[in-house]
Amino acid sequence: MKKISFIVPCYKVEQYLPRCLESLVNQTLDDIEIICINDGSPDNCINILHSYQEKYGDKIVIIDKKNEGVWRGRHDGVKIATGEYIGFVDSDDYVALDYAEKLYKAANEYKADISVCGFDRIDLETGKLYSREMCKGPDKNFDIRKNPEKILTLNGAPWNKIYKAHLLKEMEDLPHPPRILDDMMFLLLAYVHAKRVAFVPESLVYYMIRSDSIINTIKEEQIDSTYRAMIEVKDVYKRCNPKMIPLIDAMAFLHLGVSLMFRLSYDPNCDLSKAIHRNIKFMDKYFSGWRRCKYLTISYMRKNGFDNLKLWVVRWVYRVHLFRVFLAVYKFMINKLKIDIKW
Numbered sequence: 001m002k003k004i005s006f007i008v009p010c011y012k013v014e015q016y017l018p019r020c021l022e023s024l025v026n027q028t029l030d031d032i033e034i035i036c037i038n039d040g041s042p043d044n045c046i047n048i049l050h051s052y053q054e055k056y057g058d059k060i061v062i063i064d065k066k067n068e069g070v071w072r073g074r075h076d077g078v079k080i081a082t083g084e085y086i087g088f089v090d091s092d093d094y095v096a097l098d099y100a101e102k103l104y105k106a107a108n109e110y111k112a113d114i115s116v117c118g119f120d121r122i123d124l125e126t127g128k129l130y131s132r133e134m135c136k137g138p139d140k141n142f143d144i145r146k147n148p149e150k151i152l153t154l155n156g157a158p159w160n161k162i163y164k165a166h167l168l169k170e171m172e173d174l175p176h177p178p179r180i181l182d183d184m185m186f187l188l189l190a191y192v193h194a195k196r197v198a199f200v201p202e203s204l205v206y207y208m209i210r211s212d213s214i215i216n217t218i219k220e221e222q223i224d225s226t227y228r229a230m231i232e233v234k235d236v237y238k239r240c241n242p243k244m245i246p247l248i249d250a251m252a253f254l255h256l257g258v259s260l261m262f263r264l265s266y267d268p269n270c271d272l273s274k275a276i277h278r279n280i281k282f283m284d285k286y287f288s289g290w291r292r293c294k295y296l297t298i299s300y301m302r303k304n305g306f307d308n309l310k311l312w313v314v315r316w317v318y319r320v321h322l323f324r325v326f327l328a329v330y331k332f333m334i335n336k337l338k339i340d341i342k343w
Contacts, residue, residue, distance in 0.1 A: 001082060001083065001084055002031050002032055002033045002082050002083040002084070003029060003030075003031045003032055003083060003084055003085065003100075003104055004029065004032045004033075004083045004084070004085045004086070004087055004100050004103075004104060004162055005032070005033045005034075005035055005077075005081035005082060005083030005085070005086050005087070005165070006024055006032060006033070006034050006035065006086075006087045006088070006089055006100075007035045007037065007073075007074055007077035007078065007081065007086065007087070007088050007089075008020065008021075008024070008034060008035065008036045008037065008088075008089050008090075008091050009037045009039055009070050009073040009074065009077075009088075009090070009091060010036055010037060010038050010039060010041055010045045010049065010091045011038075011039045011040070011041045011045070011067065011070075011091075012041055012042070012043055012045075013041070013043075013045060013091040013092050014041075014043040014044040014045050014048060016091060016092040016093075016208070017045055017048050017049075017091050017092075018048060019094050020089060020090075020091050020092065020093060020094050021034070021036075021048075021052050021060075022094070023094035023095045023096075023097065023099075024089065024095065025052065025056050025059065025060075026097055027095075027097060027098075027099065027100045027101065028097055028098045028100070028101045029098075029100040029101040029104055032059070032083070032100055033058075033059060033060075033061055033081070033082060033083060034059060034060050034061065035061045035063065035077045035080065035081060036049045036052075036060060036061065036062050036063070036091075037063045037065065037073040037074075037076060037077055038062065038063065038064045038065065039065060039066075039067050039068065039069070039070070039073045040065065040066045040067030040068075041067075045091075046062075046064055049062050050062070061080065063076055063077065063080070069177070069182075070182060071177040071178075071182050071186070072177070074088065074158075074186065075173060078168045078169060078171075079169075081165060081168075081169075083165055084164070084165060085103075085104065085107060085115075085162040085163060085164060085165060086162065086163050086165050086168050087100070087103070087159075087161065087162040087163070088158045088159045088161075089159055089205075090159050090207075092124070092208050093159065093205060093206055093207050093208050094206050095204060095205050095206065096203075096204040096205070096206075098204070099117070099204040099205065100162075102117065102200050102202065102204060103115040103116075103117055103161075103162045103200060103204070104162065106140075106141075106198040106199070106200050107162060107164075107198050109198065110140070110141035110196060110198040111196060112141055112196045112197055112198035113163065113164045113167055113193075113194040113195050113196055113197070114161055114162070114163050114164070114167070114190070114191075114194050114196075114197045114198070115161065115162050115197070115198045115199075115200065116134065116154060116160060116161045116197060116198070116199050116200065117134070117160050117161075117199075117200040117201075117202060117203070117204040117205065118132065118133060118134040118135035118160070118200070118201060118202055118203040118204065118205075119132075119133055119134060119155075119159075119160045119203055119204070119205035119206070119207050120132050120133075120203045120205070120206050120207065121133060121207050121209060122206055122207065122208055122209065123208075123209050124208040124209055130209060132203050133155065133203075134154070134155055134160065134203075135201050135202065135203055136201060139199065140198065140199055140201075141196055141197060141198045141199060142196070142197055142199075143195060143196055144191065144194050144195060144196065144197060145195060145243075148244055148246075148247045148295070149247070149250070149295035149300070150197075151191060151197075151247060151251070152247075152250060152251070152254060152295065152311065154197075156181075156183055156184035156187060156255060156259075157183045157184075157187075157207075158183055158186055158187055158190070159205060159207070160204070160205045160207075161187075163190055163194075164194075167190050167193060167194055168190060170193070171189045171190060171192070172189060172192075172236050172240075174189075174229050174232045174233070175232060176225065176228050176229055176232065177229060178225050178226045178228075178229035178230070179222045179225045179226065180218055180222050180223075180225075180226050180260075180263075181226050181229075181230075181255055181256075181259070181260065182229075184251070184255050184259075185229055185230065185233050188233050188237075188248070188251060189233060189236060191244075192236060192237065192240050192241050192244075193240065193241070218260075218263045218264055218266070218267065219267055219269075219270075223260070223264070223275075226256070226260065227256075227282055227286075230252060230256065230286075230287075231286055233248065234248050234252075234286065234287070245289065246289050246293050246294060246295065247295070248287065248289075249287040249288070249289030249290045249293055250289070250290060250293045250295050250296060250311075252283055252286075252287035252290055253283060253287070253290035253293070253311075253315060253318075254311060256279060256282070256283060256287075257279060257280075257283060257290065257315075257318060258311075258314055260279070261275065261276055261279060261323070261327065262327060265327050272324060272327075273324065276323055276324065280318075290315070291315075291319070296311055296312045296315055297312075298312070314326065
């Protein structure tokens, strides 16, 4: 059995793929495999992958398939992964050479199901460091069952984490995968049966911000698929881990109420007031706990720490109907002052 299987979805990334693969094949941790998913990429990705396979042998595994998107690609990779742990690396990003070793060591030290590290957010065109994130974690490790609210402090992406293989191999798929926010929903499904999370407070992933990233292309018509998929995620928790429902309601507010509306605000054709009103109605109907979630109360935070205080503030802004004002200020801070407040 390999120690870690890394899954790398590839689509239109021939310019960045060699850098990503170099960072993986030269990891200080021995006995890893790199599963590369060529998701019907029309460029030279498949030839690059074959050249690395010729050089590194069975360390590189290639799945060449028709284009079905990242969600299906990840699941295809999970099916054939042989590692004790499974991780994901986006093909336009790259990782520190001791990335695998440090995550694996932390996972084993704390007997964790998931191991998490920090990351740098970097402008792809200029190479400028935009922000350094997740380098001050909630704890070196924590039990999700005892402190589920700490999940809210983790970033909603799968690529700075490794997971016990059984969490992903036994993970329920969604009948209707989302078109956006798929990273976050993938994580929620991975958390269903997880018990302990370990944390490495170092930046080990270099996350590249591309101007053509999907974050800049979200349209209002894509939201319906996201709503439907989020309901399906909650249905999984109702069946498998109902005690975590308050967390799902809080996550719905964080990602649907805040992140989704923020990203939608960049669509010049969107009636943002209408979208926010519709979003509140949706959350009230399907995730009503967002208004009274105990993890976002001052009394709970007094006992368990104030990691989620910023989210409490934003929820208050939502309740008093000042969210559009908040978005305007937040966008100004990001675009003009280059200050980004993370939740």
